[in-house]
Structures are given as structure tokens and as C-alpha cells.
Amino acid sequence: MEKTLFQKIADKEIPAQIVYEDELCVAFRDISPAAPVHVLLVPRKPIPNIAEAKAEDAELLAHLMFKVREIAQAEGIAESGFRTVLNTGSDGGQTVPHLHIHILGGRSMQWPPG
Numbered sequence: 001m002e003k004t005l006f007q008k009i010a011d012k013e014i015p016a017q018i019v020y021e022d023e024l025c026v027a028f029r030d031i032s033p034a035a036p037v038h039v040l041l042v043p044r045k046p047i048p049n050i051a052e053a054k055a056e057d058a059e060l061l062a063h064l065m066f067k068v069r070e071i072a073q074a075e076g077i078a079e080s081g082f083r084t085v086l087n088t089g090s091d092g093g094q095t096v097p098h099l100h101i102h103i104l105g106g107r108s109m110q111w112p113p114g
């Protein structure tokens with residue numbers, strides 16, 4: 001299986017501004033930021049998206065959610081607030097088929113999203 005774009009970033013084959021990494025996940029700045037803070041948090045395991053996650057991924061997904069909190073704190077947006085987004089599939093606007101959590105902050109967000 002060919003590596004996904006985000007696996008290549010996690011393996012440092014493609015450069016990115018990595019802000020956090022551990023044995024299970026990597027977080028890096030989005031190449032086209034939609035807010036002053038725009039970080040993508042991805043599992044090293046190439047789960048295509050949340051709809052295709054398996055029961056065995058539950059612990060990994062919990063790990064990611066807890067890391068959202070740490071990354072928001074490190075980025076200085078935990079107190080002001082922030083948005084987390086998981087785009088899934090075609091209608092969800094997903095463009096990279098490797099599960100990723102957008103962490104957006106540093107400005108006021110609108111609702112509903114487009």
C-alpha cells in the first residue's frame with residue numbers, strides 16, 4: 001500500500017511544521033491555514049476517516065481527543081476557545097483520505113459551517 005500524504009509527513013518524507021508527535025500521532029500546521037492557528041492532528045495509523053474506524057481503534061481515537069486539549073493549550077487557544085473538525089468523505093469535504101482532526105483557533109468562528 002502506498003503511503004498517504006499524512007503518513008509521508010509523519011515519517012518526515014515531506015516537510016511540515018510539526019508541533020507535536022508521539023508514538024501514536026503527529027500534529028503539524030496546515031499548509032493553507034483557515035485561521036491564525038490551524039493544526040492537523042493525525043494518527044500514524046492510516047485510518048481513512050472516522051466512518052471507517054474500527055472498534056480496535058477506540059483507544060487511539062481517545063488518545064487523539066486528549067491530545068487536542070494539550071495542543072490547544074500549547075497553541076494558546078484553550079481559554080479563548082477553538083474549533084475541532086473532522087471532515088468525512090465527499091459530502092464532508094474531506095480531501096486527504098487519512099483521518100485528521102483540524103484544530104482551528106485564534107479568531108471567532110461562524111456557525112453553521114459552509
Ligand code: 5GP
Pocket residue numbers: 005016017028029030031032033040086087093094095096097
Ligand atoms: P480535509 O479537506 O481533508 O479535511 O483537510 C485536508 C487539509 O490538509 C487541508 O486543510 C489542506 O490545506 C491540508 N494539506 C493538504 N496538503 C498538505 C500538505 O502537504 N501539508 C500540510 N501541512 N497540509 C496539507
